[in-house]
Amino acid sequence: MGTENASEELVKKIFENVDMAKKSFVIDADALKLIKNHLDLIKGKNVILTPHEGELKIISGIDLPHYSEIEQRGTEIFKIAKKLDVTLLVKGPYDYISDGKKLKINKTGCPEMSIGGTGDVLAGLCASFLTTENSPFRSACSAAFLNGYIGEFCKKT
Template identity: 40%
Template sequence: MSNSPLPKLSPRQRASHKGDFGRVLIVGGSKGMAGAVALAGISSLRMGAGLVRLAIPEPIANLVASFEPSYMTVSLPTDDGVRGSIRAYHELVKEIEWADVVAIGPGLGQSKDLAQLVRWLFDRTEKPAIFDADALNMLSPLDLSARPAGPRILTPHPGELRRLAGKPLASRDEQIKAAQSIAAKLGVIVLVKGEGTAITDGQTTALNTTGNPGMATGGSGDALTGIIAALVGQKLSPLEAAILGAHLHGLAGDLAAAELGEISLIASDLPRFLPRAIQQYQRDTASPV
């Protein structure tokens, strides 16, 4: 396991503009799950993304837009009034052309139509893409015979990893070995959530040491997805973005728990405490004068 120093973000130049810090597209949301995609979008903004768009089903567009005025929303057609449809394909192609990085999964829901979209996005788009939650379930079990067209980060919890691998994974050691195998065969990054989150590209494996049990609450993974997407948009490699994203996500949770307690911690606290986590990380990694 690697204990390398944390990746560093480049200092921001005074003449910078929003296009310098990444255009993030997050595809997700469904009726009853509007908060998940909003959490991902807010977390991406708090992590420094220059521009964030949420591609969401039209019936929840106004609700999602109401959570945060700083991101943009794109309405996608539905067939059932609940979740996205294959008819969203042409709109998504345009949005992916705009984006520097794509994340798919928070609050997405599952259907045959969505499974086609997820599979197409995983196989065909050349843009870096993060797959989480329902997007992972619709990829399961993974086809390990063909590599995707672009960089991929998969962020499963142990149950999702078991479905991706298509076999039981009884211990943490088995989970990490399965993640390493998937990463090596497909050329992707796999981040396995849980105590001591493991991040691997099949050769290097890092274990995250931040985080606490208070983060075992709905929406925490959506925040992580947004954080990692923002870091990819800021030119970190997929492996670096996953390692640093897990660290900062856990550190934000630790800072929130120190003030609020583990029992009272909720997922929306994570983007709220993320600025403090970033500041602490910057202090800890600052070069000596």
């Protein structure tokens, strides 16, 4: 997609013109960078954002505590999700999922999953679970668990 102005305008028009009450979206990768100046368009909508730590900083301007500070990290992600009023699935050694009302930490997965493409699979799983009328929060939790579980399974075989 890229992060050029034309791409940003396209993303903005999509969110301005789609009936967000009837649609659910997963926003990942470059689209996260493109939506950062238009967060008002997705606030309170059926949206899952799937940033890694660096992308979350671009969106929120906040540095997360170190990975070893699990509770503090979760608290910050919870606050960001509440402020943005969306579901966040923050990817990392542990995945943090919050909609600003609830917080779950997914500990499935393995270091080998940090290669390119794993986040694309995760975004696809989120979208798949959204089609089954699950809430964005439940969809993100299910996707994170399944993605990590499959990664662990593949490592063993």
